[in-house]
Every structure is written in C-alpha cells, then in structure tokens.
Amino acid sequence: MTTRRNFLAGGSAFGIALAGGARSCATADSYSISILGDTHFDAAPTSLYHGKWVPRHQNDWRDRQNEFKRNQDMWATRLPRLIAAAAKTRRPDTAYLFQMGDLIQGDCTDFETHLRFFKDAQAACSKGFGDLPFLTVCGNHDIRGGGDKAFDAYILPIAAKAIGKPVTSANFLFFHGPDAFIFVDFMRPDAAKIDAMLTASEGARHTFFVLHSPIGPYDGWGAYWFLFGKPADAEKRRALFARLLKRRAIVLCGHIHRTQIRRWVRPEGELVEFSANSVWRPQEDTPKVLFDSPARFGEYVKAHPARMDEDHDGCLQKRTVPELLALVEEYRPGLVEYRQTQSAGHYLLHVSEKEVTIDFYSCDSLVPHETFILQKK
Ligand SMILES: [Fe+2]
Numbered sequence: 001m002t003t004r005r006n007f008l009a010g011g012s013a014f015g016i017a018l019a020g021g022a023r024s025c026a027t028a029d030s031y032s033i034s035i036l037g038d039t040h041f042d043a044a045p046t047s048l049y050h051g052k053w054v055p056r057h058q059n060d061w062r063d064r065q066n067e068f069k070r071n072q073d074m075w076a077t078r079l080p081r082l083i084a085a086a087a088k089t090r091r092p093d094t095a096y097l098f099q100m101g102d103l104i105q106g107d108c109t110d111f112e113t114h115l116r117f118f119k120d121a122q123a124a125c126s127k128g129f130g131d132l133p134f135l136t137v138c139g140n141h142d143i144r145g146g147g148d149k150a151f152d153a154y155i156l157p158i159a160a161k162a163i164g165k166p167v168t169s170a171n172f173l174f175f176h177g178p179d180a181f182i183f184v185d186f187m188r189p190d191a192a193k194i195d196a197m198l199t200a201s202e203g204a205r206h207t208f209f210v211l212h213s214p215i216g217p218y219d220g221w222g223a224y225w226f227l228f229g230k231p232a233d234a235e236k237r238r239a240l241f242a243r244l245l246k247r248r249a250i251v252l253c254g255h256i257h258r259t260q261i262r263r264w265v266r267p268e269g270e271l272v273e274f275s276a277n278s279v280w281r282p283q284e285d286t287p288k289v290l291f292d293s294p295a296r297f298g299e300y301v302k303a304h305p306a307r308m309d310e311d312h313d314g315c316l317q318k319r320t321v322p323e324l325l326a327l328v329e330e331y332r333p334g335l336v337e338y339r340q341t342q343s344a345g346h347y348l349l350h351v352s353e354k355e356v357t358i359d360f361y362s363c364d365s366l367v368p369h370e371t372f373i374l375q376k377k
Contacts, residue, residue, distance in 0.1 A: 028177025031095045034086055034129065035347040035358070037254040037276035038102035039079065040141060041121035042071035049117050052110040053145055064107060070281065071105050075124070078280045081364040086346035087128025088366055089359075094348070095176060096162065097132045099125055100254030100276050101139025101186065101212030106147055114150035118142075122158065133162035138170045138185040139212040139255065140225075148188075159183070173197040179351060180204035184211040186227055186255075191236045198243055206356060206375065207249040214273055215241060216331040217324070219291060219300035219340060220256050224319065224327055231319070245269040250356060250374050252276070252349075259287070259345070259360055261372050262297075263337035272337075272374050280344035280363055287343035287362050287369060294335040298328035345369070353377070 042049060046068050055061045090097075104121045108114040126134050136142075136155060143151050151170070160167040163174040170185035171193045180201035184194060201207060209215075213226045215237070228237035244251065245266060251273035260275040277284075291299065305321040319327075348359045348368075356375040359368040 027093070030352040031093050031176065032091050032351065033349040034090045034094055034097045034132070035252070035276050035349055036083070036086060036097070036099045036125060037259075037278040037344070037347070038139065038141075038257060039099060039121065039125055039278050040067075040071045040102055040105050041075060041079075041117070041124055042068060042105040043075055043120075044072045046072075049105070049113055050107050052113055053107045054109045067105060068107075074280060078363070079278070080124070080127070082278060082280055082344070082346055083125060083127055085361065085364040085366055089346070089348055089361060090129065090132065091348070094132065097126060097129050097134050098210065098252070098349075099134070099136040100210075100252065101137040102141040102254060103136050103139065104142055104147075106141040106144030108145050108147065108150075111146075111150050111153075114145070114147045115154055117147075118150060118154040122154075135159055135162050135183070135210075137183055137210055137212050137254075138187050140187055143187055169193075171197070173201060175201070175204070178205035179208065180206070181208045181210060184209065184227065186212040189227060191228070191240075194240065195243075198247065205353070206351060207244075207247050209244060209249045209251045211251070211253055213255040214253050214260075214262075214275060215244070215251055216262075216273075217301070217327050218256050218260070218275075219296075219298065220258065221304075223301050224324060225255075241271070242268065245271040248375070250274070257344075258290070258340050259343045260340040261337060261374075262335060264331075264334040265336045266334035274358060274372065274374060276347050277344050278346060284342060284344035285363060287341050289339065289341050291338060291340040294332070294338045297332060297335055297338050298325065301325065301328055343369075349374075 050068065103125065104117045108117055122134060138151055156167045159172065170183065170188065171190045172183050174181050182197045182201065211227060215227050217224045217226060228240065245264060246269040248270050253273065253275050254277060256275050257277045257279045258275060259277055261272065263272045264270065301324055343362055345360055345362045350357045354377050355373060357371050357373050359371045362369040
C-alpha cells in the first residue's frame with residue numbers, strides 16, 4: 001500500500017497556502033485541523049518562568065539548563081516563524097488548532113507562574129490563528145514542577161469553549177460531525193473513563209485517539225515511556241491496543257520529538273499512530289529519515305541499552321534489556337508501516353468520508369514536504 005505522497009517544492013494540490021485569519025467554513029463531513037507537535041514554550045531570562053522553581057534533587061537544576069537554553073533559543077528565533085507558517089497554511093475548512101502536549105517547558109513550582117506560563121504559551125502558539133478553537137493534551141512537561149492544578153485551571157476551560165460543552169478533566173470525548181475525538185491525559189490516564197468514552201462513541205465514522213505519548217514502545221530515548229507503559233499497567237495497555245485496533249482508530253500524538261507513522265494490520269483490525277513534532281532544533285532544518293521499514297523497529301533500543309533505564313519524571317521503572325526487547329517484540333506482529341524522521345514542523349490533517357491524510361510542512365515551510373495517508377476507504 002502506498003501511504004505517502006511526496007512533493008517537490010511548490011508542486012502539489014495540497015500546497016496552496018492561504019493568508020492567515022481565514023474564516024472556518026468546515027462542514028461536518030469534510031474539514032481540516034491544524035496541528036502543532038510539542039512546542040516547549042519558554043523565554044529568557046530563566047527567572048521569568050523558573051524563578052520560583054524548586055529542583056527535586058541536587059542535579060536537577062544543572063540537568064535542566066540545557067533544556068531551558070534550547071527552548072529559549074528556539075522561541076527567540078525559529079518557533080515564531082513555524083507558528084506563523086502554520087497559521088498561513090490553515091484553510092477555510094480548518095475547524096481546530098490541536099497542540100500535542102508539552103505546550104510549555106514546565107518547572108515552575110508555584111501555581112501563579114505556571115498559570116501565566118500556560119497563558120503566554122497558548123497566546124504564542126495561537127498567534128495568527130484568530131479565534132480558531134484551540135485544544136491541547138496534557139504532556140509530561142505541562143505539569144512538571146507542580147503544574148497539575150494550573151493545567152486544569154487554565155486548559156480545561158479553553159477545551160470547554162472549543163468543544164462547546166463542560167470539560168471536567170483532561171480525559172474527554174467530543175464529536176465533530178460523524179467523527180469521535182477522544183482526548184486522553186497521558187500523565188493522569190483513567191482506564192475506566194477511556195473505556196467508557198470508546199463505548200459512548202461506538203459507530204463513529206472515524207475515531208481519533210489524541211494524547212501526548214505513543215501507545216506503545218518507540219525507538220528513542222525513554223522508549224517505554226508511553227501510555228500505560230509501567231509493568232503494572234500491562235493489561236491496561238494490551239486491552240486498549242486491542243480495542244483501538246478493532247475500532248480502526250487513528251492515534252495522534254507527540255512526545256518523541258520526531259515525525260513518525262506506525263501502522264498495525266492484524267486479523268482483528270487496523271490501527272495507525274502518527275507522532276507530530278514542533279521542537280525545531282538546528283539539526284531539524286532538513287528532515288532526515290532515521291527508520292523506514294517495520295524490520296528496523298527496535299533498532300534504537302538494541303543500540304542504546306544504557307539509555308533505557310533512566311528515570312523520566314518518575315514515570316518509569318527500570319527494566320532489563322531483555323525485558324525491553326520483549327516489549328518491542330510484543331508490538332512487532334502486524335506492524336506493516338514504520339517511518340521515523342528527525343524533523344520538526346507543522347501539520348494539517350484532512351478528514352473526509354473517503355480518507356484521512358496529514359500534510360507535514362517542514363519547519364516554517366508553506367509547502368508540504370509530504371502527505372501521509374492515515375486511513376483510506
Ligand atoms: Fe516534549
């Protein structure tokens with residue numbers, strides 16, 4: 001199956017850019033969604049958002065300096081250009097702006113700073129999009145350093161406004177026309193509620209499962225830092241995977257700072273997962289394919305065993321390399337498509353009766369680099 005369309009600069013039907021501020025004329029049956037991956041909003045000086053931050057341990061402050069610097073540099077230079085380009089490529093049929101979590105860097109400790117951080121980040125990421133409804137998911141950075149309450153206080157009302165009904169937690173369901181959107185809080189997942197939302201949306205034309213992390217292990221640092229990735233949650237992740245597969249769900253996520261597509265086809269069904277990334281580091285100026293075949297799934301884990309037992313915000317538990325490789329093997333059956341690219345940019349999801357596709361625009365480009373076919377009828 002051909003699942004990608006590649007473009008030469010300036011040469012595609014998808015490459016028509018619109019001026020920012022275009023009014024939405026989406027219909028329920030056919031519409032698009034602008035998407036930003038992780039953005040890690042931050043700004044200098046460090047004291048602006050991290051002045052009251054209390055490090056968890058002695059090395060915390062030292063370890064965070066590189067991230068603060070990366071983000072501050074990125075937002076002083078490249079990210080405003082990326083956001084401006086994303087705003088220009090929205091269409092008259094664009095119904096929402098999605099951001100895939102890690103909206104902010106986090107590490108504030110006090111509530112008021114965290115709240116201001118979210119407000120400033122949302123304004124920066126929405127610049128040029130006018131009043132397009134904004135929806136985000138909870139990422140690990142969003143609540144790092146005590147941000148749980150601030151996330152709920154600032155983000156949930158915005159979500160409620162975007163979907164036109166009350167939102168009481170970051171696990172929520174809404175419909176856009178015939179399609180179901182299930183938003184999941186990766187940091188505070190609620191298996192019973194996820195189950196209930198899947199049941200309540202049975203029969204939807206397309207089911208979009210939207211969260212910060214992938215739904216299985218991935219080739220990268222912290223490979224098993226994904227939804228229900230702890231050993232104790234093994235049954236939850238297996239049951240969820242089986243249900244999403246049967247449902248032919250489309251998973252939209254971020255977290256890994258790569259543009260990635262994975263597709264599983266098994267007798268029970270089909271499941272596709274797409275990871276978006278907007279963390280634009282200099283090495284992402286030009287997209288670079290890292291893995292491009294299912295046979296290569298797990299190569300990073302094999303090559304970097306020492307990096308697999310690091311603690312990530314207290315979310316993981318140490319595992320042996322054989323345990324990790326067994327986890328990877330669990331997700332190999334039926335993996336028919338796997339492509340991971342070191343790249344950053346912005347995205348435009350197109351939804352219609354006959355297909356769901358996503359255009360990837362590299363960095364601040366106004367022309368798609370390639371289009372991924374997520375689902376075709
Ligand atoms: Fe991130």
